Amino acid sequence: MIRVQQVAPRSVGAELGFVPGTELIAINGRALEDFLDWEYLSADDRFLLLARAPSGEPVEYDIERPEGMPLGLTLEPPRIRRCANHCDFCFVDGNPAGLRSGLYIRDDDYRLSFRYGHFATLTNLKPRDLERIVEYRLSPLYVSVHAADPVVRRWLLRNPEAPDVVEQLGALGARGIRFHTQVVLMPGVNDGPQLDRTLAALYGLGAPILSVSVVPVALTEFSKHHVVRQPGRDECRAALAVVERAAARALGERGDPWCYGADELYLRAGQGLPPAAWYGDFEQRENGVGAVRYLETRIAEAEGWPDGLSGTRVGVVTGTAMGSLMPQVLAGLAQATGAIFETISVENSLFGPSVTTAGLLPGAAIRRALVERDDLGLALLPAEAINDDRLLIDSMAAGDLAAGLPMELRWSHDFVDVLAGQGVTA
Numbered sequence: 001m002i003r004v005q006q007v008a009p010r011s012v013g014a015e016l017g018f019v020p021g022t023e024l025i026a027i028n029g030r031a032l033e034d035f036l037d038w039e040y041l042s043a044d045d046r047f048l049l050l051a052r053a054p055s056g057e058p059v060e061y062d063i064e065r066p067e068g069m070p071l072g073l074t075l076e077p078p079r080i081r082r083c084a085n086h087c088d089f090c091f092v093d094g095n096p097a098g099l100r101s102g103l104y105i106r107d108d109d110y111r112l113s114f115r116y117g118h119f120a121t122l123t124n125l126k127p128r129d130l131e132r133i134v135e136y137r138l139s140p141l142y143v144s145v146h147a148a149d150p151v152v153r154r155w156l157l158r159n160p161e162a163p164d165v166v167e168q169l170g171a172l173g174a175r176g177i178r179f180h181t182q183v184v185l186m187p188g189v190n191d192g193p194q195l196d197r198t199l200a201a202l203y204g205l206g207a208p209i210l211s212v213s214v215v216p217v218a219l220t221e222f223s224k225h226h227v228v229r230q231p232g233r234d235e236c237r238a239a240l241a242v243v244e245r246a247a248a249r250a251l252g253e254r255g256d257p258w259c260y261g262a263d264e265l266y267l268r269a270g271q272g273l274p275p276a277a278w279y280g281d282f283e284q285r286e287n288g289v290g291a292v293r294y295l296e297t298r299i300a301e302a303e304g305w306p307d308g309l310s311g312t313r314v315g316v317v318t319g320t321a322m323g324s325l326m327p328q329v330l331a332g333l334a335q336a337t338g339a340i341f342e343t344i345s346v347e348n349s350l351f352g353p354s355v356t357t358a359g360l361l362p363g364a365a366i367r368r369a370l371v372e373r374d375d376l377g378l379a380l381l382p383a384e385a386i387n388d389d390r391l392l393i394d395s396m397a398a399g400d401l402a403a404g405l406p407m408e409l410r411w412s413h414d415f416v417d418v419l420a421g422q423g424v425t426a
């Protein structure tokens with residue numbers, strides 16, 4: 001069921017009499033199951049909509065609107081598809097008790113994979129979902145493959161029913177769908193010959209597989225350490241050797257590396273990152289692949305730095321993963337702006353020191369790191385650490401964090417967004 005949450009004032013929807021709480025039932029006789037049906041079936045400029053008013057009364061709308069004019073309806077958030085797997089490395093199991101309820105939901109939703117680039121396993125798809133993916137051309141999708149061998153994959157996902165993902169990708173690929181894929185690396189399970197086999201199987205599918213990333217498994221203090229562990233330095237080096245062999249082949253045969261190690265894999269291996277050009281369009285940067293080189297590139301290409309920053313002391317808050325790499329990123333920024341940058345590498349006090357990403361930093365840890373820093377004129381914080389409601393992972397509001405600190409705060413994805421004048425001040 002889909003329901004209207006908001007109606008934009010003076011919009012076509014407002015003129016037609018839509019109100020919050022209106023249920024949208026069918027378009028041209030086709031039942032509406034979720035936001036995807038609504039978006040695709042309401043894309044025409046003329047259609048017949050069956051709805052139900054909040055009073056329960058059915059209403060039929062014969063909608064005709066000027067070409068491209070939005071109706072101005074915002075829908076209630078969709079019900080998230082729940083995951084059918086029980087991975088030992090699941091991030092939900094790695095959450096401490098007491099976080100907000102949404103953080104305990106195991107989602108595995110191909111619709112959000114298409115919309116937001118979330119990785120999905122495709123293990124909970126029904127025949128109807130497969131048809132929708134093709135009909136609505138939900139491409140590219142982001143898929144967690146982990147292992148091409150169905151037995152290994154089922155073991156990793158703790159799901160004996162998981163279908164053969166290579167077959168799934170091949171079948172959807174033959175119908176025009178494209179994929180970015182990832183392998184979350186678990187030492188002793190899907191590395192070594194298994195990783196070789198997985199990369200070979202994905203490469204063998206040809207054009208539908210746009211990229212594959214290999215990412216070391218991330219665990220927190222609360223994860224199931226008795227059954228899963230993070231790869232050590234030599235295991236990361238060995239995995240990178242497999243990745244680089246696959247990439248060299250792809251580069252020679254197809255003209256792009258296709259297979260990438262996550263930045264974290266290079267860090268754990270103690271090896272330098274490839275140059276920015278290696279990553280092409282940085283398609284998997286949100287997955288931590290080429291994220292450092294992306295930042296450097298954005299800074300190098302940016303224009304319009306403000307004059308007023310010269311001489312300002314700026315603290316850049318990040319997780320411990322980026323702590324060692326940030327100085328090389330900030331060197332370009334200091335040159336461009338004349339400001340004095342300092343990396344403030346913050347240990348994760350909520351999940352434990354093994355969680356090194358900036359996006360999971362709790363507000364309490366950031367506050368502790370900054371509260372006595374009245375020498376700073378500005379602090380740049382990782383924008384991925386707050387959600388759409390501007391809450392950090394420990395539910396501290398961004399505004400509350402800012403209120404208790406002695407410097408101006410700005411939440412930034414790549415520095416350019418706030419320092420070049422387009423960002424949001426906390």
Ligand code: SF4
Nearest residue numbers: 083085086087090106
């Ligand atoms: S696929 Fe695995 S890691 Fe992802 S939500 Fe499901 S159980 Fe958790």
